Amino acid sequence: LEAPDDDGAGVTHPGVPKIADPAALLRHLDASGHFHRDSRAGRMYHPGMVSLREAVSTDSLHVSVDDNRVMAHVDDASPLVVENEGRSRYSAPRAVAHNLAGMAKDLLTLVRGRQGDHRCELNCEWVAADAGGTPVKVPLLEPKTSAWGVQLDVRVAGSLDEARLEGALDDVVGVCGAGAECLTIVDCDDDGALDLARRRLHGTAVPLTSPPPFHVYLAHHPAGDMLMLNLNHAAVDGFGAARVLTRIARAYAADGNSQEALEFLACADLPVQPAPPATSRLVRLRRMTIERVRDALSRPPRLAAVEGGDRAGYGFHLVGLSAQQTRDMAAVGRADRGAALVAALHLAIADWNEARGMPGRRIGVLVPVDLRPDELAQHVMANLSVNSRLSSTPRERAKPAVTLRAIAWQAQRDNATRTGIALIAALQRAGMLALWAKQSSVVLQPLTDNHFADAAMLCDLGSLAEAPSFGSDAGPVRELWFSPPSRSPRCLCVGAVTVQGRLHVTFRYPHRLFGPEAVRRFADLYLAQLERVATCST
Structure with missing residues (x-):
């Protein structure tokens, strides 16, 4: 197994294969001793799948693999009991508690529908590019019909130097020339011109094919320069966008003193691509019926x-x-x-x-x-x-x-x-x-x-x-x-x-x-x- 420097999250895991090889990663989890691989009895709710459960009592990661589909969620109550030697096994009382917790969560989802994120799950299909597969395109990852970008604008009292800002963007992304690629300079004599530039910036979709996953306008304005960012929402949320802005400001203030470059996980060049989970016609009909009834009532x-x-x-x-x-x-x-x-x-x-x-x-x-x-x-x-x-x-x-x-x-x-x-x-x-x-x-x-x-x-x-x-x-x-x-x-x-x-x-x-x-x-x-x-x- 290949030993990467880290797992893409800044944490070193010696001997863990890179995420670019999902099959090797799952084999490693199975052999690591930290996961319990379900036997035939344990897979009664996941027939025909490989099922791995993290050997912890609460907030246990449950990974299921069905052919090229990878699914994962967290169980509030694990059905496993972990023994002193590190071995794990199923426990009847814990299995009952696990199933009751799952039933309560399913009921909550049925009643509340879209109103919460209680069913946070990983559910995607992986198609190897070198195997000649054609991955299903997911519109939200590379939106063509709308920019789907986070807006973040900051105005300073003075002015920002263009060349220095380009260098700061290079430093933040860790790619030489990235600043020149994503930065546009505009002159705005009044607020009307500034608003026009903002709407033009956010009318353009930012691709994820190469870093950085954002476009930047430096708007020169009589009341002070404004730095405007359009960040692809698939790569960063609003909370992360504030961190990106802070790093750009620090890199600009440092003026050449390098910092650790940001790593955008969504820009990773993986040989596999995600797709929406496949659902049967019966499941889609049931979901549509529940949603229509719920929306009709409220x-x-x-x-x-x-x-x-x-x-x-x-x-x-x-x-x-x-x-x-x-x-x-x-x-x-x-x-x-x-x-x-x-x-x-x-x-x-x-x-x-x-x-x-x-x-x-x-x-x-x-x-x-x-x-x-x-x-x-x-x-x-x-x-x-x-x-x-x-x-x-x-x-x-x-x-x-x-x-x-x-x-x-x-x-x-x-x-x-x-x-x-x-x-x-x-x-x-x-x-x-x-x-x-x-x-x-x-x-x-x-x-x-x-x-x-x-x-x-x-x-x-x-x-x-x-x-x-x-x-x-x-x-x-x-x-x-x-x-x-x-x-x-x-x-x-x-x-x-x-x-x-x-x-x-x-x-x-x-x-x-x-x-x-x-x-x-x-x-x-x-x-x-x-x-x-x-x-x-x-």
Whole structure:
């Protein structure tokens, strides 16, 4: 077996084969002594498959292999008991507990549907390129119809040197010439030209075929230069995008003092490619029936379109709160600030739709959740987030305090039942994290594949401990704007981040949904509801 330097996650595993050879990796797991290979009796629920269970009592990785299909999930309760000598065997009481936990999780999935990421799984088909196979293309990995990129803009008080920025990008990516390849210089005399450049940047899809998986605009502006990033969401999520920006700023400030290059797992050149899991016609019919019944009983309303047109693409509306308004938001009491932001969005959507004759019962907002384990090396970048839906009923929206409590309770419940962080950590232990990076967008697909899409998505990066610093000659950071992407053509995306004591909110709206004046009115309504939520909580 080939012994790599590391597993792609910054952790050295001597003697572990590289992920480029999945068969050798699985054979290694079988022989490592850390996994239990199921016998015929243990495979009763996985007939005809190879089944490997991690020999730990809780958060146990379960890997199943069916021909060229690799599946993995984490069991909250393992059916195995680990003996003192390191051997493992099935235990009847633990098997009962394992099956009961699985039944409860299946029931939760049936009832809640898209509303959580409780079924975080690795499920992909691997087709060897040298075997002449034709892999099934997954649109979300290389989107052709939309850019599907994370937006991140930072403005400095002074100016940024173009050649020095190119060198910093080379240093961050670890590829000479990468900066010149991904960097574009634009001159913007006013905010209108800056907005046009932003829309042009995010109207282009960033490929994953070679690093870096992002495009960069350096916009020279009279009020200070702005660095604008469009990062492929299959390669990095919003939380990782903030880390990328910080590394770029540090590399620029270091001016030639090299740092460890970032490693984007989704850009790995693997001889195998993922594909959506195959499902039978009966399974697809059952899933479609359940979704239609669920949506008929509680149809998620769309956001009422105003001044929308037929053209594709997105616009951006930026709103910065004052330092005092941000401090008021920080005093939300025991509830999380993120819950307050989501609660205000629920109230704004309800008022907006009701004023236009489109009242709805249950409103759903997708909220990305960071699954990145603390022990993962800082230079490793991947899309390690999943979407959780936080919903509200008309009764829960009767008063801002009730809405805030309902959203905060759902968020706490999801955190208590979420298996994603345990799965990421387990895949890292097994040297399989690159598989998740390659198919992370496939895991997210069911959340946007339903007939009825959620009205909005909101991602809060929180309050940055310190603003990214490009050095004294560039001046301090004045603004930082962020927004997540959505695959739905009618979904409003809201991004929030606090830097230098001020909350920055970005409304990323499809042109099919809003016009510039309509999104301004919706933003005003949202800020008014945000003030109501903050006031009621204090």
